[in-house]
Amino acid sequence: MKVLTLVGSLRKESFNRRLAETMQERYQDKFEMEIADIGALPHFDQDEELDPPAVVKEFKQKVLDADAIIIVTPEYNWSVPGVLKNALDWTSRGERVMVGKPVFPLGASMGMAGTLRAQIHLRQILVAPGVSAKVLPPGGNEVLVNFAQQKFEGESGSLTDGSTLEFLDQKVDAFIEFVKEG
Numbered sequence: 001m002k003v004l005t006l007v008g009s010l011r012k013e014s015f016n017r018r019l020a021e022t023m024q025e026r027y028q029d030k031f032e033m034e035i036a037d038i039g040a041l042p043h044f045d046q047d048e049e050l051d052p053p054a055v056v057k058e059f060k061q062k063v064l065d066a067d068a069i070i071i072v073t074p075e076y077n078w079s080v081p082g083v084l085k086n087a088l089d090w091t092s093r094g095e096r097v098m099v100g101k102p103v104f105p106l107g108a109s110m111g112m113a114g115t116l117r118a119q120i121h122l123r124q125i126l127v128a129p130g131v132s133a134k135v136l137p138p139g140g141n142e143v144l145v146n147f148a149q150q151k152f153e154g155e156s157g158s159l160t161d162g163s164t165l166e167f168l169d170q171k172v173d174a175f176i177e178f179v180k181e182g
């Protein structure tokens with residue numbers, strides 16, 4: 001199974017990036033994961049939607065080629081970061097590459113809500129007509145890594161919190177089943 005992962009934070013020591021990298025390593029026997037460089041995408045411009053810049057074309061092709069998409073995002077001002085919304089906007093116009101694509105949303109934050117508000121917004125975006133992704137249903141499948149500063153190794157290491165990893169293992173298996181259902 002080929003997975004493309006979108007990380008909503010660009011900072012080097014991002015908890016969300018480290019969560020994506022933890023998954024890339026921990027589940028390497030279950031799927032092959034590439035992390036997309038969404039920071040390299042220009043701002044969405046509707047004048048260019050039918051013939052976008054090469055870097056956008058490459059990104060959209062990677063989305064098309066993936067069997068599934070994982071989105072690991074922080075919450076910025078009660079919503080998703082602009083860089084993630086920008087990437088999703090590119091996917092939603094011209095060739096609509098997210099249509100029917102299985103998506104697993106996750107997030108990590110330093111506060112108590114663990115990106116809950118951002119994930120609610122993200123789920124709305126993912127079912128907008130231009131996106132029309134096939135999102136892992138929420139009931140019990142929300143991965144909200146709160147108090148992230150206590151759950152990762154040092155300032156740049158991976159997720160090490162045992163119960164969070166155990167929960168993540170279960171949800172990853174649920175997502176794989178969801179993808180296989182087609």
Ligand SMILES: Cc1cc2nc3c(=O)[nH]c(=O)nc-3n(C[C@H](O)[C@H](O)[C@H](O)COP(=O)(O)O)c2cc1C
Pocket residue numbers: 009010011013014015016017074075076077078079108109110111113114115
């Ligand atoms: C612009 C900005 C807005 C933020 N807004 C929220 C917010 O609405 N809710 C929240 O829980 N944390 C918020 N935070 C704090 C982030 O959860 C925290 O910085 C987190 O570590 C960012 O994820 P990262 O480590 O992957 O970069 C915000 C941070 C930034 C930079």
